[in-house]
Amino acid sequence: MTTNENTRILLASRPHGEPTHDNFQIETAPIPEPGDGEVLLRTIYLSLDPYMRGRMNDAKSYADPQELGAVMQGGTVAEVIESHDDSLAPGDFVLSHLGWQAYGVQPAKHVRKLDPERAPISTAVGVLGMPGFTAYAGLLEIGKPQPGETVVVAAAAGPVGSAVGQIARIKGARAVGIAGGAEKVAWLTELGFDVALDHRSPTFARDLKAAVPDGIDVYFENVGGHVWDAVLPRLNTYARVPICGLVAHYNETEAPAGPDRSARLMTSILTKSITMRGFIQNEFVKGHYRSFQNDVATWIASGDLRYKEDIVAGLENAPEAFFGLLTGKNFGKLLIQVGDDPTR
Amino acid sequence: MTTNENTRILLASRPHGEPTHDNFQIETAPIPEPGDGEVLLRTIYLSLDPYMRGRMNDAKSYADPQELGAVMQGGTVAEVIESHDDSLAPGDFVLSHLGWQAYGVQPAKHVRKLDPERAPISTAVGVLGMPGFTAYAGLLEIGKPQPGETVVVAAAAGPVGSAVGQIARIKGARAVGIAGGAEKVAWLTELGFDVALDHRSPTFARDLKAAVPDGIDVYFENVGGHVWDAVLPRLNTYARVPICGLVAHYNETEAPAGPDRSARLMTSILTKSITMRGFIQNEFVKGHYRSFQNDVATWIASGDLRYKEDIVAGLENAPEAFFGLLTGKNFGKLLIQVGDDPTR
Numbered sequence: 054m055t056t057n058e059n060t061r062i063l064l065a066s067r068p069h070g071e072p073t074h075d076n077f078q079i080e081t082a083p084i085p086e087p088g089d090g091e092v093l094l095r096t097i098y099l100s101l102d103p104y105m106r107g108r109m110n111d112a113k114s115y116a117d118p119q120e121l122g123a124v125m126q127g128g129t130v131a132e133v134i135e136s137h138d139d140s141l142a143p144g145d146f147v148l149s150h151l152g153w154q155a156y157g158v159q160p161a162k163h164v165r166k167l168d169p170e171r172a173p174i175s176t177a178v179g180v181l182g183m184p185g186f187t188a189y190a191g192l193l194e195i196g197k198p199q200p201g202e203t204v205v206v207a208a209a210a211g212p213v214g215s216a217v218g219q220i221a222r223i224k225g226a227r228a229v230g231i232a233g234g235a236e237k238v239a240w241l242t243e244l245g246f247d248v249a250l251d252h253r254s255p256t257f258a259r260d261l262k263a264a265v266p267d268g269i270d271v272y273f274e275n276v277g278g279h280v281w282d283a284v285l286p287r288l289n290t291y292a293r294v295p296i297c298g299l300v301a302h303y304n305e306t307e308a309p310a311g312p313d314r315s316a317r318l319m320t321s322i323l324t325k326s327i328t329m330r331g332f333i334q335n336e337f338v339k340g341h342y343r344s345f346q347n348d349v350a351t352w353i354a355s356g357d358l359r360y361k362e363d364i365v366a367g368l369e370n371a372p373e374a375f376f377g378l379l380t381g382k383n384f385g386k387l388l389i390q391v392g393d394d395p396t397r
Numbered sequence: 398m399t400t401n402e403n404t405r406i407l408l409a410s411r412p413h414g415e416p417t418h419d420n421f422q423i424e425t426a427p428i429p430e431p432g433d434g435e436v437l438l439r440t441i442y443l444s445l446d447p448y449m450r451g452r453m454n455d456a457k458s459y460a461d462p463q464e465l466g467a468v469m470q471g472g473t474v475a476e477v478i479e480s481h482d483d484s485l486a487p488g489d490f491v492l493s494h495l496g497w498q499a500y501g502v503q504p505a506k507h508v509r510k511l512d513p514e515r516a517p518i519s520t521a522v523g524v525l526g527m528p529g530f531t532a533y534a535g536l537l538e539i540g541k542p543q544p545g546e547t548v549v550v551a552a553a554a555g556p557v558g559s560a561v562g563q564i565a566r567i568k569g570a571r572a573v574g575i576a577g578g579a580e581k582v583a584w585l586t587e588l589g590f591d592v593a594l595d596h597r598s599p600t601f602a603r604d605l606k607a608a609v610p611d612g613i614d615v616y617f618e619n620v621g622g623h624v625w626d627a628v629l630p631r632l633n634t635y636a637r638v639p640i641c642g643l644v645a646h647y648n649e650t651e652a653p654a655g656p657d658r659s660a661r662l663m664t665s666i667l668t669k670s671i672t673m674r675g676f677i678q679n680e681f682v683k684g685h686y687r688s689f690q691n692d693v694a695t696w697i698a699s700g701d702l703r704y705k706e707d708i709v710a711g712l713e714n715a716p717e718a719f720f721g722l723l724t725g726k727n728f729g730k731l732l733i734q735v736g737d738d739p740t741r
Contacts, residue, residue: 107668277660291680296667302660311655315662316621316646323640323675324451331667336635 059084060368061124061154067111070306071379076109077125077372085158090138092161094131096151096391099368100178101127101375104333106303125153125371128178130167132395141166146396148177153371155391169396172350179212179386180360181349183334187297188216189345190337192273193224195295195330200225202270205261205287207280209246210237212360212386213297216349217273218246219358226271229264231280233381240384244359258283268292277301285318288325296331303379361385403428404712405468405498411455415648415723420453421469421716429502434482436505438475440495440735443712444522445471445719447619448677450647469497469715472522474511476739485510490740492521497715499735513740516694523556523730524704525693527678531641532560533689534681536617537568539639539674544569546614549605549631551624553590554581556704556730557641560693561617562590563702570615573608575624577725584728588703602627612636621645629662632669640675647723705729 058081065078087093105127108119119126129151133141138161141147147164151157167174172181179185191213198204204221208214209230218228222245229248230241241249248264250257261283268289274281278301288294322329352358363385365374371389378387402425409422431437449471452463463470473495477485482505485491491508495501511518516525523529535557542548548565552558553574562572566589573592574585585593592608594601605627612633618625622645632638666673696702707729709718715733722731 274663277663281663296663299660299663299667302664305660308656308658308661311657312652313655313658314652315658316643316649317652318659318662319618319621319625319640319643319673320646321675322673323643326675326677326680327673329663329666329671329673331665331670333670336670 057084058082059154059156061152062368062371063123064109064119064121064125067121068106068109068304071304072106072109072372072376074372079369084156087135087137087158090160090162091158092133092138092141092147092164093135094129094147094149094151094157094159094164095134096129096131096155096157096368097146097394098130098175098178098364099127099151099153099371099389099391100129100183101371101378101387101389102184103298103300103303103378105375106300106379126150127152128183129157129391130174130177131157131164132392136161138162146174148182153368155368172353174394174396175362175364175388176360178388179362180216180353180358181346184212184386185216185349185360186338186342186345187334188213188273189220189349190334190341191295191297191332192217192220192271194337194341195328195332196221196271196273196293198224198226198271201227203227203229203265203267204271204273205229205231205265205269205284206273206275207231207252207284208275208298208300208381209241209249210361210384211275214273214275215241215244215360216358219244219352221271222246223352223357229261229269231261231276237384240361252280252283262287271295273297275300285321288321288327290325292325292327294327294329296329300379300381362388364388364390366390401428402426403498403500405496406712406715407467408453408463408465408469411465412453412648414650416450416453416716416720418716423713428500431479431481431502434504434506435502436477436482436485436491436508437479438473438491438493438495438501438503438508439478440473440475440499440501440712441490441738442474442519442522442708443471443495443497443715443733443735444473444527445715445722445731445733446528447642447644447647447722449719450644450723470494471496472527473501473735474518474521475501475508476736480505482506490518492526497712497733499712516697518738518740519706519708519732520704522732523706524560524697524702525690528556528730529560529693529704530682530686530689531678532557532617533564533693534678534685535639535641535676536561536564536615538681538685539672539676540565540615540617540637542568542570542615545571547571547573547609547611548615548617549573549575549609549613549628550617550619551575551596551628552619552642552644552725553585553593554705554728555619558617558619559585559588559704560702563588563696565615566591567696567701573605573613575605575620581728584705596624596627606631615639617641619644629665632665632671634669636669636671638671638673640673644723644725706732708732708734710734
């Protein structure tokens with residue numbers, strides 16, 4: 054399976070608006086050699102996530118920008134090929150951060166060994182990894198849904214949104230999911246969402262109003278744009294709005310035409326005693342990651358929490374898949390299959 | 398002191414934009430008679446507060462709108478003239494809600510007896526009343542300033558803002574106050590604010606940047622408008638923004654011209670993990686009012702917390718004084734002296 058060449062994708066230029074193929078450069082390079090305490094890894098799955106768009110800009114976001122000319126960053130599930138550390142052996146599977154490349158070297162202490170018996174290894178970058186934890190921590194620590202309350206989640210067919218809605222129901226709340234297209238909406242109903250809505254429908258704002266007769270207590274924001282416009286008037290007093298992502302705006306190059314509704318937004322926050330809270334999951338890892346792993350593993354085993362993967366074969370297809378991710382074309386957790394998965 | 402006539406001011410029409418004299422009607426009516434369990438009260442001080450502007454609209458805000466043709470609502474400090482309840486006797490002073498009128502009847506259980514020996518009775522609608530509690534609860538329960546952090550407060554020479562800055566300092570934070578005009582700025586310095594800035598200065602945004610070399614951890618929002626525009630880029634990761642008022646926008650009749658910056662605002666909340674939280678003090682009364690009264694009385698006695706009153710004589714001057722309140726013309730807690738204060 055090993056070759057002498059490492060395929061990798063670099064950030065060639067920074068996008069202006071929607072990213073294009075010109076922003077990426079695919080190249081081959083020698084496979085790196087691990088030093089003391091390091092492991093050589095073979096990428097099996099590369100996780101593509103919306104946050105990557107922000108890092109492609111040369112602007113301070115919640116993470117440092119991606120360097121120009123460097124390998125695109127990203128979470129990976131990989132197999133150990135060669136180990137210079139006692140904690141790992143060839144054939145072990147690990148959660149790692151190799152980025153968009155077929156091979157890479159990491160310090161052994163920077164990767165986490167996975168147990169393929171416990172859960173499919175791909176879930177380490179999905180429901181049992183960063184996206185699942187984002188849903189768990191954002192919903193429970195910021196959204197704080199109470200039994201009987203109404204939780205609305207956008208991008209509900211995505212890896213974060215689908216977990217948010219299902220966890221809301223596990224906690225006794227009513228879950229309303231918003232997604233784009235009939236297929237995704239049907240899947241949300243299958244997952245047990247109380248109502249599933251298509252934001253592409255011309256009657257979406259009315260549909261949402263009808264779906265939340267008691268208003269909205271928690272809105273888990275992944276999207277922004279016209280979904281948020283429909284949600285805001287429906288928020289109840291003391292509503293909580295964890296802001297996890299704003300994928301509708303990531304490719305915007307300038308503020309949209311007026312009127313300027315920012316003061317109206319502030320006024321709504323004031324008059325309804327709303328809590329809006331941006332977050333990234335990192336800040337909650339220390340206090341909540343262990344309970345997350347236990348809870349989610351239990352819920353997966355019991356069938357209360359289901360997930361879907363959208364696996365695209367071939368690293369060279371990562372840019373195209375990434376463009377689709379930003380426009381809602383994928384369905385389920387988007388993974389690039391970079392190499393064979395011996396566990397499947 | 399009693400006469401047979403009660404002067405009162407009614408809401409005659411709803412304002413479109415800035416309120417005008419046409420929106421108010423002054424009239425005289427018979428002094429009402431108290432029934433069982435009720436007291437007849439003579440108004441000494443009427444409190445004028447920015448929230449009253451919102452109630453003049455026919456829109457759902459945090460309180461029900463003021464009824465057309467009814468006496469303008471408002472908090473008052475009054476003297477008991479006649480009591481049909483054992484808990485109160487003529488000559489007692491009470492915190493009450495008579496609104497914009499010289500006399501009124503209230504159930505004895507709806508008023509709170511004041512001890513003129515403990516603090517000047519006017520403070521019951523000021524630093525020891527709703528405005529003081531708004532500052533205390535909003536800063537400590539939402540803002541949660543930590544020692545060494547930077548707290549910025551707008552409308553800092555007002556009854557809420559001046560308390561916010563001083564309480565921030567008592568809690569070990571750095572306090573930066575923003576007010577309009579040299580006189581107010583000088584007073585903030587006198588109160589011990591670490592920096593005081595004039596938002597009318599053409600260099601205001603630069604002045605603010607220079608005043609917060611470590612960024613802003615807590616911004617207590619009373620104002621909105623260009624003050625908020627200057628604050629937002631200076632907010633730190635995990636900043637907390639209690640939104641208590643938006644007086645710059647209360648008279649707006651439509652959203653300002655574009656571009657629409659609302660998505661940019663959401664993006665800032667996301668990328669900096671900011672907490673924005675609207676509130677009214679009511680929600681905190683149950684858990685915190687007693688500690689507020691104790692703490693603030695202690696801080697007033699020790700000289701750590703000072704306050705200023707702006708007393709306008711004559712109920713008939715209430716509308717004009719109210720217009721000035723909305724445009725920053727007053728300096729200190731605005732009170733209308735409706736009748737004599739026998740304690741001064």
